Amino acid sequence: MKLIAYLLPQFHAIPENDLHWGKGFTEWTNTKKAKPLYKGHHQPNEPWADDYYCLLEDRARRRQETLAAAYGLHGFCYYHYWFKGKKLLEKPLELKLRDPLSTLPFCLSWANESWTRKWDGGSHEIIQKQTYGTEKDWKEHFEYVLPFFQDSRYVRVGGKPLFVIYRPGDIGCWNEMRSLWEKLAVKNGLDGIYWVRTLGGFQAGSQKGFDASVEFEPHYTFATGSPTWRRLKTADGPHLVVDYDPLWMEILNRSIRREGEAILPGAFVGWDNTPRIGSRGQSCLGATPEKFGWYLSRQIRRAKELYRSEFLFINAWNEWAEGTYLEPDRRHGFRYLEELKKAAQGTD
Amino acid sequence: MRRTRKAEGVRTGKIPLHRQARSKLKPKPMRVRPRGSSSGRSLSGVRHAAPFRTEVGFKQQRVLLVQLLDATKWKTGMALSEQLRLLVQEVIAVDYREDLKELLALYHPDLVLLLGNGSGISHADVLALREWPRSVWWLDDDGLERPHPAGGDAKLAATQRLEFCSAYEELGAASSEMIVYPVDPDIYQPLPMKEEERADYLLLDDATPARLRWLQAMRRKHPRAKWLAGGKGWPLESVPAAADPQSRARLLNRARAVIRWSWSGTLLYEAAACGTVPFLKTLAAEPVPSNESDSCVRFRTLTGLARRLDAFERLSADEKRAASSRMLKASRFDYSHVPVLLQLLTTAFK
Numbered sequence: 125m126k127l128i129a130y131l132l133p134q135f136h137a138i139p140e141n142d143l144h145w146g147k148g149f150t151e152w153t154n155t156k157k158a159k160p161l162y163k164g165h166h167q168p169n170e171p172w173a174d175d176y177y178c179l180l181e182d183r184a185r186r187r188q189e190t191l192a193a194a195y196g197l198h199g200f201c202y203y204h205y206w207f208k209g210k211k212l213l214e215k216p217l218e219l220k221l222r223d224p225l226s227t228l229p230f231c232l233s234w235a236n237e238s239w240t241r242k243w244d245g246g247s248h249e250i251i252q253k254q255t256y257g258t259e260k261d262w263k264e265h266f267e268y269v270l271p272f273f274q275d276s277r278y279v280r281v282g283g284k285p286l287f288v289i290y291r292p293g294d295i296g297c298w299n300e301m302r303s304l305w306e307k308l309a310v311k312n313g314l315d316g317i318y319w320v321r322t323l324g325g326f327q328a329g330s331q332k333g334f335d336a337s338v339e340f341e342p343h344y345t346f347a348t349g350s351p352t353w354r355r356l357k358t359a360d361g362p363h364l365v366v367d368y369d370p371l372w373m374e375i376l377n378r379s380i381r382r383e384g385e386a387i388l389p390g391a392f393v394g395w396d397n398t399p400r401i402g403s404r405g406q407s408c409l410g411a412t413p414e415k416f417g418w419y420l421s422r423q424i425r426r427a428k429e430l431y432r433s434e435f436l437f438i439n440a441w442n443e444w445a446e447g448t449y450l451e452p453d454r455r456h457g458f459r460y461l462e463e464l465k466k467a468a469q470g471t472d
Numbered sequence: 473m474r475r476t477r478k479a480e481g482v483r484t485g486k487i488p489l490h491r492q493a494r495s496k497l498k499p500k501p502m503r504v505r506p507r508g509s510s511s512g513r514s515l516s517g518v519r520h521a522a523p524f525r526t527e528v529g530f531k532q533q534r535v536l537l538v539q540l541l542d543a544t545k546w547k548t549g550m551a552l553s554e555q556l557r558l559l560v561q562e563v564i565a566v567d568y569r570e571d572l573k574e575l576l577a578l579y580h581p582d583l584v585l586l587l588g589n590g591s592g593i594s595h596a597d598v599l600a601l602r603e604w605p606r607s608v609w610w611l612d613d614d615g616l617e618r619p620h621p622a623g624g625d626a627k628l629a630a631t632q633r634l635e636f637c638s639a640y641e642e643l644g645a646a647s648s649e650m651i652v653y654p655v656d657p658d659i660y661q662p663l664p665m666k667e668e669e670r671a672d673y674l675l676l677d678d679a680t681p682a683r684l685r686w687l688q689a690m691r692r693k694h695p696r697a698k699w700l701a702g703g704k705g706w707p708l709e710s711v712p713a714a715a716d717p718q719s720r721a722r723l724l725n726r727a728r729a730v731i732r733w734s735w736s737g738t739l740l741y742e743a744a745a746c747g748t749v750p751f752l753k754t755l756a757a758e759p760v761p762s763n764e765s766d767s768c769v770r771f772r773t774l775t776g777l778a779r780r781l782d783a784f785e786r787l788s789a790d791e792k793r794a795a796s797s798r799m800l801k802a803s804r805f806d807y808s809h810v811p812v813l814l815q816l817l818t819t820a821f822k
Binding site for chain 2: 349
């Protein structure tokens, strides 16, 4: 079973974030300023050995990969940001491409939503609008990702590079864009592209042309399951919480069928986006490394036996400001990674 | 934790007036007194507080479980006896060997429970069973055309077919209730299917002229839906009737939903365990719930079926998946061995 963890590259400063969020802004900025909102709420979460890394540094990226490989991850799925020719947070991935010591397999998830001053792609105060342009722009986009697709470390299915799209329903020109990319892929010596769309916290209507759908957790369960939300009173205002165990049980009890399509099942480490939006966010109660390991091992078994999937996608390697990360921290040490390894080995 | 109270008035068993008001505010703990004990007092006269834990009602009972199930259902019998041990004090599980009369005399069970259809049970054993104060015959009569004659020999006839209940009471059972056998979760479970095997709807009955007209209308209305026939006479890809459980589970897994024009508790459990949505015709006397969290989609007429199917088709892919997931969850918990055994014990000890 190939376990892939999403990787957020927002751990270095960029001018756009400097302008809108303050000089030197990175994901660590939000993580450090987080506060506990209720009794038992653990914030701020602090990286192990105060390793507030910068992903422009080779040492930091290589260390991530060494850890990931040592604890059973097959690869990272990098978020890739492309706005009709404008790239954001592209440097870590470009540096990885050029680094011969960076050996971990990887793939891309095109995070195709507008950047706003709200953290979920809604239309409030747009920082960078997501648009798609015309054929010329799709070609330019393809030419940018081609070196990644051609790299020997890139994750493939049946020889085709696996490419995830976060919000496929937003791409009005999807059929045309896909068709062009397929032609360009073959022209450049690829067997085609293995297209994967994300099932997350938004409606995913019927859309042809995808080889598989990946369950992005816990968003997919938030959107399609029936978790029991509770409203806590906090000094910052009312705050929604949900219990970890029933959330996972919804994932593990879910019917495997969805219109006959191939599903790449998902898993999540935890959830707490209060570092980003305070009490307006949501947090999950009761997550522990042991529980994560137990649930993950069951989901891995389901992925193999029921979904017959080669992959399982974990949210996430390093979403610190969303409380879903595998990286070692001061509170749990390396226990999440240890549980990951046990789960990965136990079901092989 | 036990606490010993030596306050005023306690030794006499009377609660002083100033404590009575407080005790009325607290709910009394549920307690089943052990056999032979008439009060909560120890021999020393000291009154102990009510036990901290609650005892489940059947935990004092001894059950003699006699297996008459078909050899292919050995796992069901074994699983039931194991799960029954969680609920009662003692289970004596035996295969039937024409010695029921002797076993009853030897063990004096509180309840004798027979599993299966009773073919080959001796006359002497039938008489002994009829005289026993508390007995259940849990018949495996789903595939039978008429009620099994053994259903009249026990005090309670537990049947797979709701429509057989009154017949069993006429045969001599004091009462009859539909209690469906739980399915084997090792066999009836979601299985991955290839795209070419997949269908949307599986029709598990034979065609009739009215049903054929109904199908024609549905195919016009939902041209993309793929249909499979598990019965005769349909102008569809037909699959042979699946005799063994493994083939049956595979067949159920091929479809997103299964439609049957007659009620079957067994099919409900099997389909739900496979994550397949069952559309089942209710019996005339039963109300048709409109609640989406029901474990199956029920209908009474062809028009009602069409309406429910239309509503199902209008759901998005994720809504359909969520509906199947709810039914799958319900079948795992509600139709598994312990809840079904509790239903049986509650009825038997009413």
